[in-house]
Amino acid sequence: xxxxxxxxxxxxxxxxxxxxxxSEGSSPVDVGDVSSQEGIxxxxxxxxxxxCEASDECEPYLAWPKEQACVTGEPSEPPSFLGCRPSERLxxxxxxxxxxxxxxxxxxxxxDGCLPEGWQKGDGADTVCGAQPCAGLAQTDCKxxxxxxxxxxxPMLDGCIWGESEYAGCWTSSKLEDGALAAFSCATTVxxxxxxxxxxxxxxxxxxxVPDGWVSSELDPxxxxxxxxxxxxxxxxxxxxxxxxGMVCTWPAEGCEPxxxxxxxxxxVDHSGKPWFECExxxxxxxxxxxxxxxxxxxxxxxxxxxxxxxxxxxxxxPRADVVCDNARDGIGNPENECTSDADCEGQWTxxxxxxxxxxxxxxxxxxxxxxCLSDTDCGSDALCRCGTTSxxxxxWCGGPLEPGCMHQCIPASCKTDDDCSGSQLCSPSKGxxxxxAESYHCHDPAAAECFSKWECMGENWGCNFEKGKGWICQEIxxxx
Numbered sequence: 394x395x396x397x398x399x400x401x402x403x404x405x406x407x408x409x410x411x412x413x414x415x416s417e418g419s420s421p422v423d424v425g426d427v428s429s430q431e432g433i434x435x436x437x438x439x440x441x442x443x444x445c446e447a448s449d450e451c452e453p454y455l456a457w458p459k460e461q462a463c464v465t466g467e468p469s470e471p472p473s474f475l476g477c478r479p480s481e482r483l484x485x486x487x488x489x490x491x492x493x494x495x496x497x498x499x500x501x502x503x504x505d506g507c508l509p510e511g512w513q514k515g516d517g518a519d520t521v522c523g524a525q526p527c528a529g530l531a532q533t534d535c536k537x538x539x540x541x542x543x544x545x546x547x548p549m550l551d552g553c554i555w556g557e558s559e560y561a562g563c564w565t566s567s568k569l570e571d572g573a574l575a576a577f578s579c580a581t582t583v584x585x586x587x588x589x590x591x592x593x594x595x596x597x598x599x600x601x602x603v604p605d606g607w608v609s610s611e612l613d614p615x616x617x618x619x620x621x622x623x624x625x626x627x628x629x630x631x632x633x634x635x636x637x638x639g640m641v642c643t644w645p646a647e648g649c650e651p652x653x654x655x656x657x658x659x660x661x662v663d664h665s666g667k668p669w670f671e672c673e674x675x676x677x678x679x680x681x682x683x684x685x686x687x688x689x690x691x692x693x694x695x696x697x698x699x700x701x702x703x704x705x706x707x708x709x710x711x712p713r714a715d716v717v718c719d720n721a722r723d724g725i726g727n728p729e730n731e732c733t734s735d736a737d738c739e740g741q742w743t744x745x746x747x748x749x750x751x752x753x754x755x756x757x758x759x760x761x762x763x764x765x766c767l768s769d770t771d772c773g774s775d776a777l778c779r780c781g782t783t784s785x786x787x788x789x790w791c792g793g794p795l796e797p798g799c800m801h802q803c804i805p806a807s808c809k810t811d812d813d814c815s816g817s818q819l820c821s822p823s824k825g826x827x828x829x830x831a832e833s834y835h836c837h838d839p840a841a842a843e844c845f846s847k848w849e850c851m852g853e854n855w856g857c858n859f860e861k862g863k864g865w866i867c868q869e870i871x872x873x874x
Contacts, residue, residue, distance in 0.1 A: 437477040445477035452480050454509050456491075456501035463522035463539045468502075475501070476509045490515035527563040528605035535563035542566050544604050546586075546596035553615035561596050562588075562604020585610045592641035592658075610637045623647070623657050625676050625851050626692070632670040638663040642670070646677035647692065653679060674867040675844040676851050682839060697846040697857070699819035700810050700834060705768040706780035706801045710742040718745045718759035730759035737761070744783055744800065764800035772803035779804045779831055806834040823859035826871055835859045843867065 437451035485506030494511030527541035579602035619642030646654035659670035683693035712735035732745035738761035748760035766778035814836035822831030844857035850867035
């Protein structure tokens with residue numbers, strides 16, 4: 394069976410055009426809009442494809458459907474037969490898009506510019522095919538997808554040795570502008586790039602075109618060097634970097650066996666000409682625990698707050714006859730005090746305390762505050778008694794929308810002391826907004842938890858809190874003055 398290369402047919406028709414003359418032999422026929430030539434139809438229109446191809450006086454209308462023609466390169470299937478025309482009808486020899494007279498969505502690509510009667514010529518492949526997703530395509534699929542082109546580059550091997558060129562990925566050769574496709578080309582600049590999710594997998598390319606979804610750089614990665622130590626251990630207050638924007642640095646989890654915990658990663662991000670590292674949280678490590686503070690550069694981590702014993706919160710709370718509260722500030726909230734002494738407050742374990750009610754200058758009122766408990770035995774089995782204040786000396790944070798209760802309060806607890814936790818786990822508090830005080834207590838495993846202290850969450854506005862269903866995780870916490 395003979396294989397017909399249809400683009401060759403079209404080219405031959407173009408080459409033969411100068412030899413075609415009118416019957417008088419005076420001048421070439423102006424092909425103009427070949428879809429609208431009149432007066433040259435013959436009995437060819439009723440022939441089958443076989444009869445049309447066998448006739449010396451007729452030529453077939455041949456076209457590919459949209460699904461076969463919207464590819465990069467030559468369609469893999471032969472075009473379909475859509476009718477027969479006289480051989481003397483002149484064509485442009487160019488592939489032409491057109492749709493049928495009865496269905497404007499029935500797009501076909503004709504091999505030579507000649508269209509059957511009633512077919513309407515289109516604006517081209519960009520309009521008909523539209524943009525196709527190219528990222529992640531295999532080499533064969535990339536080659537046959539419209540607007541997608543295979544990209545080849547040399548991979549970086551161990552020791553900064555560049556390997557042989559190979560297929561790296563697929564590149565989109567056009568983009569949408571105001572709803573229309575606009576082609577763009579590659580700059581002749583050697584470019585280094587890596588997949589966004591594989592920062593160590595560098596390739597070098599002969600120009601600026603890299604696979605879709607890759608991060609590119611004009612700097613040779615072999616000449617760049619990430620810091621040997623994670624910036625959190627050396628510069629906890631300043632994470633400046635002198636690397637290309639988007640370059641990712643990774644470090645093994647400190648103090649851990651290989652694979653025990655994920656690597657730590659930071660990305661160099663240019664913020665208006667001031668590049669610094671943005672690091673993933675938490676800081677993965679297996680460093681030993683030591684004290685409550687970690688000096689800069691010390692390879693230990695702090696021990697978080699924890700509850701070793703269930704101590705009572707103090708003596709019985711009784712009314713104080715000799716204390717008068719009169720510190721209300723006019724103009725802040727309700728200008729009238731709720732009370733002036735403990736005797737004005739009802740209920741067990743109550744005190745009249747100077748309480749914060751908000752406002753830019755920290756306005757206060759004398760308000761009745763009540764305690765829930767004096768010890769854990771006053772709370773249920775799944776709660777403990779969080780000790781609070783009972784006097785004005787410690788009451789400057791009482792009240793307000795963030796701290797509605799400042800005296801001893803029962804709070805949820807899945808453990809009450811370290812002894813309730815297994816192994817090396819500690820019974821630690823999970824703190825609320827502003828990290829001021831505990832809102833619940835839970836067992837905390839230094840080996841398995843995402844974080845073990847606020848320190849591992851790397852930042853003033855971050856804390857290590859317990860969340861139901863997730864355990865101990867780093868959370869961004871609004872900080873308060």
